[in-house]
Amino acid sequence: MAGILLVEDDPSVRAGLELALTRQGHSVTAYATGEEALDHVRSRRPEIAILDVMLPGIDGVEVCRRIRRLDPLPIILLTARGDDLDVVVGLEAGADDYVVKPVEPRVLDARIRAILRRLESASPDRLTFGDLVIDRGALKVSLAGKEIHLTPTELRLLLELVRHPGQVLNRRYLLRAVWDHTHVADSRLVDACVQRIRAKIEPVPADPVYIHTVRGFGYRFSPP
Amino acid sequence: MAGILLVEDDPSVRAGLELALTRQGHSVTAYATGEEALDHVRSRRPEIAILDVMLPGIDGVEVCRRIRRLDPLPIILLTARGDDLDVVVGLEAGADDYVVKPVEPRVLDARIRAILRRLESASPDRLTFGDLVIDRGALKVSLAGKEIHLTPTELRLLLELVRHPGQVLNRRYLLRAVWDHTHVADSRLVDACVQRIRAKIEPVPADPVYIHTVRGFGYRFSPP
DNA sequence: CCTATTTGTCACAGTCCTGTGACCTCGCCC
């Protein structure tokens, strides 16, 4: 069901959690280090991340912060210590929950489901930005009530921009997120695609209301 | 700030939590029973509810279920027992978090903020220095509420300075950090760029408030 | 197999940005 990213350096704990969560019906990918986890977030976009705090190299809290810069996905921190200060620091770093080991798999599962449930209800399938309505369930976009036809790539790019409203996303990021390519950096692909979307959704493409160019950095979707 | 509904039957615990949360800047309404809490949800629509599980009359988990039928507001369950089964049952009942008493007020506050943050779905990566606001996610800079346009290089330099508030950064360092290292150290490049930023963000560029010159060393960003 | 659609690439033009050097001003030290 959910694509879970699990990071835990202790092999036996890792295997145990992976097995337990898989049994609960989740699809789990497990790593031992933060670096691998960050790569995974960049390339595979999991639904939720579970990070052990004590990791070799970059620690879990720092991984949490870095993931936050990449993606708003929910994060559960896992730790052997239940120190109050740790909890506060972890949550301030952007984590959604902080769980003390050892944890019963069914408890972890319940917490995962609680967070995902909240996320579902908080992010409905239909998003409205002024005249622009994006139906993520039906994969339909309409402007002022009239349905707009977007091609698959255009739709993926628009959805990716919309997932981070107000944030500037650079071309490299978008190339990785929308196209799976390990593309050359100086490709005009993103520009061309943005331009095509603008032609369809912007009343005045030359003076965009939704997708703004941020020279030297990338593009930003922001509600009008 | 947030309208918190607190339900706890033990008067001393109730008073303690109410005080602590109020001190953290929340607006708290406290009750001793679930019935009162449900009335409050119906009439006042709080932003978040914190429920003790052991309550006279309707217990906290049941209150949680009934609130869920009324309103999707986030709920934190509070309990003296940390039984795994209780946790699972509580979260299944629709709670967003489950905290075991005794709880440090700052931990509770951190958990409240984590949930509210998730709900607002906004992680405003914002820095504020007096009138100057720098949004690192949106890459927007504003002064006294009015948006300022910075060019890419100006923005990179400002961000680099802001990353080390109060520290003097020399020109060589800035050349490496902001420009690629292929530039000669002995140029007016950094100065010119600082000057351009000052012209945009300093009320009186000749008497800078944000970016200070440290003769013979470099520049220092320090909040006013 | 043919056609229509979609997608990646390219060239070009316009706009905006930026590094540079010259020159000026200021602060500091004697």
Added chain:
DNA sequence: GGGCGAGGTCACAGGACTGTGACAAATAGG
């Protein structure tokens, strides 16, 4: 106060970036 060196200011030409339309390759559908 004078001299010196560091920093401020400025204009401008070259360069970097992006928008745009055209086009060919890839793909899907009939």
